[in-house]
Amino acid sequence: xxxxxxxxQMLLGALLGLSVYLPLAAGQLSLATPxxxxxxxxxxxxxxxxxxxxxxxxxxxxxxxxxxxxxxLGGALAGTLALLVGRLVLRLRGIYLAIATIAxxxxxRVAILNxxxxxxxxxxFSIPQPFTDASGxxxxxxILLVLTGWICQRLDTMPLGRAMAAxxxxxxxxxxxxxxxxxxxxxxxxxxxxxxxxxxxxxxxxLNTWNARQGSFDVSITTLAFVILGGSRAWLGxxxxxxxxxxxxxxxxxxxxxxxxxxxLVIVLGPVLAPRGLVSPELLERLGRWGSxxxxxxx
Amino acid sequence: MTSSxxxxxxxxxxxxxxxxxxxxxxxxxxxxxxxxxxxxxxGRSADPASRPLAAGxxxxxxxxxxxxxxxxxxxxxxxGLALAERWAQQDAAGGRAVRVxxxxxxxxxxxxxxxxxxxxxxxxxxxxxxxxxxQAFAADPIAQRQGVPVVAPSNTAKGIPQIGxxxxxxxxxxxxxxxxxIDEALRRDPSIQRVAVFYAHDDAYSTAEVQIxxxxxxxxxxxxxxxxxxxxADNDFQTPITNALQRAPQLVVxxxxxVAGGNLIRQLRELGYRGQxxxxxxxxxxxxxxxxxxxxxxxLIAQAYSPELNTPINxxxxxxxxxxxxxxxxxxxxxxxxxxxxxxxxxxxxxHSKGGLTGVTLGQARVRLMHELLAGRYETPLGPIGFSPEGxxxxxxxxxxxxxxxxxxRDGRFALVGQRSLNGARP
Numbered sequence: 212x213x214x215x216x217x218x219x220q221m222l223l224g225a226l227l228g229l230s231v232y233l234p235l236a237a238g239q240l241s242l243a244t245p246x247x248x249x250x251x252x253x254x255x256x257x258x259x260x261x262x263x264x265x266x267x268x269x270x271x272x273x274x275x276x277x278x279x280x281x282x283x284l285g286g287a288l289a290g291t292l293a294l295l296v297g298r299l300v301l302r303l304r305g306i307y308l309a310i311a312t313i314a315x316x317x318x319x320r321v322a323i324l325n326x327x328x329x330x331x332x333x334x335x336f337s338i339p340q341p342f343t344d345a346s347g348x349x350x351x352x353x354i355l356l357v358l359t360g361w362i363c364q365r366l367d368t369m370p371l372g373r374a375m376a377a378x379x380x381x382x383x384x385x386x387x388x389x390x391x392x393x394x395x396x397x398x399x400x401x402x403x404x405x406x407x408x409x410x411x412x413x414x415x416x417x418l419n420t421w422n423a424r425q426g427s428f429d430v431s432i433t434t435l436a437f438v439i440l441g442g443s444r445a446w447l448g449x450x451x452x453x454x455x456x457x458x459x460x461x462x463x464x465x466x467x468x469x470x471x472x473x474x475x476l477v478i479v480l481g482p483v484l485a486p487r488g489l490v491s492p493e494l495l496e497r498l499g500r501w502g503s504x505x506x507x508x509x510x
Numbered sequence: 511m512t513s514s515x516x517x518x519x520x521x522x523x524x525x526x527x528x529x530x531x532x533x534x535x536x537x538x539x540x541x542x543x544x545x546x547x548x549x550x551x552x553g554r555s556a557d558p559a560s561r562p563l564a565a566g567x568x569x570x571x572x573x574x575x576x577x578x579x580x581x582x583x584x585x586x587x588x589x590g591l592a593l594a595e596r597w598a599q600q601d602a603a604g605g606r607a608v609r610v611x612x613x614x615x616x617x618x619x620x621x622x623x624x625x626x627x628x629x630x631x632x633x634x635x636x637x638x639x640x641x642x643x644x645q646a647f648a649a650d651p652i653a654q655r656q657g658v659p660v661v662a663p664s665n666t667a668k669g670i671p672q673i674g675x676x677x678x679x680x681x682x683x684x685x686x687x688x689x690x691x692i693d694e695a696l697r698r699d700p701s702i703q704r705v706a707v708f709y710a711h712d713d714a715y716s717t718a719e720v721q722i723x724x725x726x727x728x729x730x731x732x733x734x735x736x737x738x739x740x741x742x743a744d745n746d747f748q749t750p751i752t753n754a755l756q757r758a759p760q761l762v763v764x765x766x767x768x769v770a771g772g773n774l775i776r777q778l779r780e781l782g783y784r785g786q787x788x789x790x791x792x793x794x795x796x797x798x799x800x801x802x803x804x805x806x807x808x809x810l811i812a813q814a815y816s817p818e819l820n821t822p823i824n825x826x827x828x829x830x831x832x833x834x835x836x837x838x839x840x841x842x843x844x845x846x847x848x849x850x851x852x853x854x855x856x857x858x859x860x861x862h863s864k865g866g867l868t869g870v871t872l873g874q875a876r877v878r879l880m881h882e883l884l885a886g887r888y889e890t891p892l893g894p895i896g897f898s899p900e901g902x903x904x905x906x907x908x909x910x911x912x913x914x915x916x917x918x919x920r921d922g923r924f925a926l927v928g929q930r931s932l933n934g935a936r937p
Contacts, residue, residue: 213549213553214553214627214628215550215554216623216627217624217627218546218549218550220623320712324712331711331714331717332710332711332714332717333647333714333718334644334647336669337647337651337673340651343655346550346554364535367528418623419647419648419651419652420619420644420648422714423712424618424644445535447535447538447539447542450542451542464613470614492531494534495530495535496527496534497534498533498537499529499530499532499533499534499535500534501537
């Protein structure tokens with residue numbers, strides 16, 4: 212049985228999956244999502260615990276409007292960082308880009324660990340709560356997910372989305388056709404950072420505490436697994452992957468100590484049985500055709 | 511150019527497929543949204559606090575680390591809880607039956623939150639856990655908001671009981687215990703001047719404890735000649751050890767987790783260090799013996815528990831431990847988990863005999879249990895303990911142990927070498 216607290220974690224997982232998907236839609240394997248997630252979370256944790264103007268009460272309450280401001284600021288700071296770093300790292304391709312983004316995750320983690328105002332390894336705790344129970348977080352995370360999903364869907368019909376798809380298929384050809392590949396890749400990278408930063412800001416309040424462990428290399432791998440299991444050719448793939456893989460360890464609790472073995476099996480067998488992910492373009496086409504008159508496949 | 515439906519051009523086919531895909535996305539997204547909505551609706555009322563307290567056995571929830579990097583501690587805690595249940599069954603003539611629901615709180619914050627939420631929803635009267643202090647900062651506020659008493663069996667960081675009035679612990683803060691082992695090292699060799707300190711700078715427990723060691727050293731007029739920062743996941747310490755040994759330390763102080771600590775001790779000895787080693791609470795488990803083997807011999811550790819304490823409850827605890835684990839001595843973390851269960855069990859029995867659990871809702875029973883828990887005094891394997899009004903454990907006796915390894919080098923024991931009664935700490 213899934214409670215609302217777990218549902219919030221699942222939605223945050225789906226948002227992080229989308230954050231990995233966006234650069235991938237432009238053919239860029241970036242593992243930097245946890246770095247931006249950590250930046251957003253740290254900013255929200257610092258602002259809500261240190262900056263009394265936002266209205267945190269002694270009883271641990273926090274105005275919802277201030278949370279919304281933090282979400283915007285968390286996204287903006289992560290986006291700005293992505294803009295600065297993106298120009299450098301996006302010169303690299305494939306596995307080299309992946310390694311550079313892993314380095315970014317490490318740099319951000321070590322910085323948060325050592326900055327004098329982020330609480331070291333213990334981190335920042337007693338983060339005030341904008342909602343009395345998980346339902347408020349659920350609604351906020353759902354709105355964020357619907358908004359991000361809508362943007363991803365709109366991208367399909369926008370010049371930017373088409374340019375991203377062209378770069379994913381063949382970057383050289385796309386460049387020859389006059390697409391400013393650097394600008395398009397950077398835009399996808401920044402969008403990904405904004406999604407991760409905003410999710411981090413929300414997660415900081417939901418988790419009550421924030422520390423450098425939240426943005427570690429492990430999270431890079433977990434979020435990449437969301438995309439690999441769910442599928443990287445449609446935005447619903449990472450959403451399904453994120454929801455499923457976040458819920459699975461909890462849903463498997465009744466089987467006891469072997470639950471993580473089963474979880475590992477799903478991660479291994481998923482890509483073997485569905486190499487293009489659970490949500491492939493073919494599945495979506497079949498779903499779109501379902502119930503409508505069969506069209507002729509061949510002349 | 512036009513094309514008939516019977517012979518669509520490649521462009522036309524692409525357009526149709528793109529249209530179908532868009533429709534497919536819309537359908538699947540609506541399906542997901544409806545599913546999320548349905549689950550949210552079903553899961554909206556998660557806490558059964560308003561229901562009347564059932565007449566049957568009461569449930570305690572335990573969320574401890576059975577997986578992840580803290581699982582060495584969690585395994586010891588699981589044994590402690592199982593032994594406490596057996597002790598309570600032997601002791602429970604006419605009392606209220608209490609059973610434990612164990613859930614894996616893993617070693618990260620989201621898992622601890624999920625385990626707490628699950629147990630609270632199952633209607634437990636109180637919670638034991640989580641294993642790590644970092645997890646406690648995430649999960650305890652949830653129990654606090656829902657009014658569920660929490661007894662932490664192993665959280666030693668500063669500020670845990672201060673999370674709220676439903677949060678308490680039986681694990682004494684590092685600041686109370688850690689300095690005792692330094693005193694023992696200085697008693698053995700008063701000429702010590704040069705101290706090397708090692709700690710994992712990305713671990714909450716290590717960074718908190720090393721500050722306490724630093725203060726204790728400073729209070730005794732010692733300034734570390736070198737402080738080596740390691741990482742939680744490190745297993746190779748050749749570089750920091752070589753750096754430290756260049757300063758010719760007479761005493762090494764370690765504040766790291768069990769696996770890393772075992773490796774660090776072994777490598778220190780292998781690289782030629784022969785002086786005394788004082789270790790922190792992270793190495794307070796016999797699970798280090800197989801890692802550092804004969805090199806563990808002689809390390810000093812301050813403890814909140816001594817197997818050599820000769821009291822009826824500790825003898826009972828030792829007997830149960832021997833029955834379950836053979837001829838071995840129970841570690842501190844197992845004794846603390848036993849104690850966490852014991853204090854809740856005794857508070858429940860007192861409340862039951864006063865009639866405090868009759869005709870109340872689960873929520874009211876939780877509030878009454880918390881008051882009863884804090885008001886009580888307990889004879890535990892740790893010695894006599896009580897709680898401050900805030901929920902901080904008040905323990906009087908602490909111990910310093912030395913690890914003595916068997917000639918085989920495979921197994922050993924914590925041998926008591928010193929005992930300290932702290933004045934001002936009320937039992």
